[in-house]
Amino acid sequence: MGMVGGGRDAFIGAVHRMAATMDGEAEMVSGAFSSTAEKSKVSGEDLYLNPERVYDSYQEMAEKEAQLPEGERIDFVSVVTPNILHAPVSRVFLEAGFHVVCDKPMSISLEEALELREVVRKSGKVFMLTHNYTGYPMVKEARHLVISGQIGEVLKVVAEYPSDWLLSPIELKEQKQAAWRTDPRQSGVSNCMADIGTHAENLTRYITGLKIDKMCADFGYFIGDRELEDDGNLLVHFQGGAKGIMYASQISAGEANNCNIRVYGAKAGLEWHQEHPNELMIKYPDQSKQIVRRGYDKASEAANRATRLPPGHPEAFIEGFANIYLEAFRAIRDYIEGKFTSNDDYDYPNVDDGVLGMAFIETSVKSANSGEKWTDFPQV
């Protein structure tokens, strides 16, 4: 595998490397880790890479890797740059013949997302978007319980992602990640919704299959003179009549990455928290609450396939991340064996999730700026 972005001090690049390699199915061999050649080189040394395969730019990397003999060149690249480069880098590698794993959000605009969708379709390559929370076994169990009808028709969803990492204006103090996220020139039209709100939307859709019909958004700009929102609250109507509340916040003191979801059906409710990911609560109106534990025999096949350890030995963020990588590797192996037809056949987030994610972000921005109560979700 190769990587674009993710040099020293970056957070998500290291996660991608651990997740991709922990099961012994991939090996880091190449990268263009930074916007400067010097920094890229240093990061390559940190990773014990062959210096010849550490490149000055992603363009050079795509070109040179493509010239290497099959079996030697990378199979896929992981794109872990700031948002603004997600789509351009993905495009270059797809067009150079590589499979692509891309961090979310997929682009900085819905238009760019739609263009990338075309590129992916034309390429016929494996394309995975790392909406990693769908990799948690108990999220897969929740999806199974909804899809198989065990909680009845979904009436209401509450999906939250409170955090506090931007409660201080750390973007003014050389915190590089905060700087690019709060800068519309690197981040796009949204900060908070693009950073974490989109996880709430993706998680909701993965578990329930519900698509948003319209929404009403209220954005906050609490700290300093931020151009982009650091808090967003949404009322949501789903197609088919279910309702929802979604919110994401970067200014909620004392919250770390408290992504959680509650799904209320006509027969039972579900509750899951990513900070305690090994447990899924099923809540009945007329029975005891149940706590499903990762690893139990009676969990669904999808949940148990995504588990490495017996119950009681906790798994967590990196393993969940690794699960979607494993599914991409399955697709890549199928590709190599000539059996790959479509990204839709695999249990990982793909370019369509990216398009819907960008539609979600843009619609929430549009609604937040609108005086009307409801803003329709676009048909994409």
Next chain:
Amino acid sequence: MGMVGGGRDAFIGAVHRMAATMDGEAEMVSGAFSSTAEKSKVSGEDLYLNPERVYDSYQEMAEKEAQLPEGERIDFVSVVTPNILHAPVSRVFLEAGFHVVCDKPMSISLEEALELREVVRKSGKVFMLTHNYTGYPMVKEARHLVISGQIGEVLKVVAEYPSDWLLSPIELKEQKQAAWRTDPRQSGVSNCMADIGTHAENLTRYITGLKIDKMCADFGYFIGDRELEDDGNLLVHFQGGAKGIMYASQISAGEANNCNIRVYGAKAGLEWHQEHPNELMIKYPDQSKQIVRRGYDKASEAANRATRLPPGHPEAFIEGFANIYLEAFRAIRDYIEGKFTSNDDYDYPNVDDGVLGMAFIETSVKSANSGEKWTDFPQV
């Protein structure tokens, strides 16, 4: 004490009796327990009351009790009827010279609430509205932490009250409480917001002191052909710039009475759940989370005054309810000793809370029916 409503099978009447008497400061001696004389009589027997002081109607009760000699007649009445009678009964007893404890919501319209405010003011009597959640010691501790500035300026509030008691159309099956709550003729303009949404508003205001500036409401009518909402979701702007999400639901499967609140300040966040009321969580961005336990020496004086048992021996709903009664008793004793000036001097919910509560309910109904995004909260 006397009671209007609260006969056999009623839920909240029994709670009022336990709460009012558990500390040995009041005794049940009189009542008009039901809309029929016969049922009232039977309920009086259940309570070992002197049959002469069990009345056929609340009007008769007010009249006859007022004729009894001082020292023998009741000091106050607790009004625990369906909503439609809250204000009329309160009025009759206030005008007959009695102190009044009234269950929430205070009336079935804002207009009626404003009228009752006038009656209370003219009467000069003690008037308490049983927004009982403010009686919990850890709610008082939360208020103390906010008011004393320990969590910084409040930026965001999330207040929830999910429940599932109306997930089935039990109003069609002779469940008397469900029947009157879902019937606009007995309940007023709102079911869910009047039943439990108003607790979320009151709790938020008690802890933070924040008043609502405007709101955006989305109501659900999920079950059967209900005329009144069984689910309500609100985006809220508070005066001064804080934002909030409030919701109440009677159709959230597996939720019992999961009233909870999170308050996020510039320095720290607070979290409290009524289902686990003995603990208050303080969440800091840069320190360990803290769990304040009811009864600890270092809790605030307000919290510790409202506690009966040492830490680790849990207190709960009835004790919280009893705490606001104790404060009303303090006011009544002051009244008897000629020291009572105003209901504002005591730590119990009063007629102003009732007015704001009705304004909240009516405004949420208005907003839910409006195509405009924001509906202003009235100046009352």
Next chain:
Amino acid sequence: MGMVGGGRDAFIGAVHRMAATMDGEAEMVSGAFSSTAEKSKVSGEDLYLNPERVYDSYQEMAEKEAQLPEGERIDFVSVVTPNILHAPVSRVFLEAGFHVVCDKPMSISLEEALELREVVRKSGKVFMLTHNYTGYPMVKEARHLVISGQIGEVLKVVAEYPSDWLLSPIELKEQKQAAWRTDPRQSGVSNCMADIGTHAENLTRYITGLKIDKMCADFGYFIGDRELEDDGNLLVHFQGGAKGIMYASQISAGEANNCNIRVYGAKAGLEWHQEHPNELMIKYPDQSKQIVRRGYDKASEAANRATRLPPGHPEAFIEGFANIYLEAFRAIRDYIEGKFTSNDDYDYPNVDDGVLGMAFIETSVKSANSGEKWTDFPQV
């Protein structure tokens, strides 16, 4: 009802009064509240009692109350003195013809307990010992699950009661309760086991029905120069082959009244914590964990009979305490109606529990002082 002990500043006396009266089934009318007449008088005034029925001594109280006409005199007395007086006071009132509610431990020696058993039997009166934890609805549910075979044969029990209230030598600083508990002249042969260890034993026996066959005790005397233990750890063999660990501690920093029990059967395990008493966990080897909530329809009849509020509205310590009082009141009413035969017919702790409790305390002391591994539990 009358009370011996429980004057100003005492903890458990106030609990008894709240528990006995909260359901409107009893009224405080008489007492001998302190070892000095003056203090007793003051406590009586606090409680609005008729001064003529506030006595200088318990002997006087028993004598004078017995001379009052039936219907006017007390029905029963609650004995809430230091341990040394439990049996003597109970005896005097039983012999004077009153029913007795006695705080635990029942006496200061097994010998005295056996004598009191004879007195109770001869008297034919109602005698309840306030092992209050058995009053919690979820404890009754646990008992139901074990007795009805739903968790299979019990293999192992872990019962704990850590607390920290004697982590400092507060008995040297005028803390009256600490002073008498740590003083063998007022407390008997044991401090920690008599204070709280006995709750662990009683709770275990109530839930499982298991009787101890032999035990191995290890006592600690951690703080200052205490004559009596402030920590005790026990290995236990039950009759029939189950094994257990029991411990009680008054020096476990940060623990309040963390009484809890885990029962492991051949089919499932149970877990209950008195600090969160509204929930009982059932743990299966091959299914989801279940959390039974107080108030749910499908809980056992015994649990639901002991519940006042719907699920989600928490009940706690005082309500649990009140539940065993209610059962004693049922026995007293039966007595009055000539239907009472034996204390064994009711679901409250009785004199036999008191005898076994004292046997437990004395055996643990004997074992702690023994060089032999196992000390037999006496046949009593």
Next chain:
Amino acid sequence: MGMVGGGRDAFIGAVHRMAATMDGEAEMVSGAFSSTAEKSKVSGEDLYLNPERVYDSYQEMAEKEAQLPEGERIDFVSVVTPNILHAPVSRVFLEAGFHVVCDKPMSISLEEALELREVVRKSGKVFMLTHNYTGYPMVKEARHLVISGQIGEVLKVVAEYPSDWLLSPIELKEQKQAAWRTDPRQSGVSNCMADIGTHAENLTRYITGLKIDKMCADFGYFIGDRELEDDGNLLVHFQGGAKGIMYASQISAGEANNCNIRVYGAKAGLEWHQEHPNELMIKYPDQSKQIVRRGYDKASEAANRATRLPPGHPEAFIEGFANIYLEAFRAIRDYIEGKFTSNDDYDYPNVDDGVLGMAFIETSVKSANSGEKWTDFPQV
């Protein structure tokens, strides 16, 4: 790296591979994975290994690898066989010049452990024993809090490891791991204490530094006709006066791997659960409880060095395991650079922990079989 044991279907071998390689610091290149050459070969294929470096036996592997040129041969071997082979395999590789990572328990007898200690000392090589729970960041934080005096002198420790994996006699049904664990010929003198009890001892000693002075053990043989214990309960006296309870169980229904520890000091208590490893609770007698979260700035340097992700993104079992591997890699790098002096200089469990672990296991067996209350812990 190479591996002995850990073929298909083995649990702990896969964990070692993920833990050793997830940080990009090691690569699997060689192994003797099974007792049969055929199975070993198949396992090597699963791992994409060069077939030439998949060996029929560990002896062959040690010999052949030692003949490979430096830079090509393995640096270290991970020994993940059944207990009976831990010491012999370790010996062979140490004597062949390799560093060794060995699963616990280190041997099947104290005598064998003492011999291996001599081999390690003579070899001058890096030797790590995978008592992996010491790799959890919050365990390191707990150790820091104790060692730095923040909880005061330790008075009492309660260390538990309940599980239920042997509640049925699965050793009779071809469950290979259960079969060898319950067979004294493969497992040594103990099953439950050697499997998991030793974790409780190691965790206690790592956090508190306390060494056992004497113990009193009670073993259970609950299921079928097991020759070795499936449950063990211990009273413990530590050197210096602290006391403890330790227990391990394989027959506690509904418990998965609920390893947990509570440490009570004169100033504060600590509590940690491996099933929720990202949180450490500090409990004060006179302050709020605190929950330290992995990743927080103010956690100790030792804890934060062992963390990969920001707070809120959970880490778990594999990451904790990887942390002790990382520390071994640091030692191996130091060795390569000529800076390694002693295993004692590193924060991983070493041969001395192995000796004390075996002493613990043997002493518990001796005590369980003894009629005397206390059995001394040997001076080793």
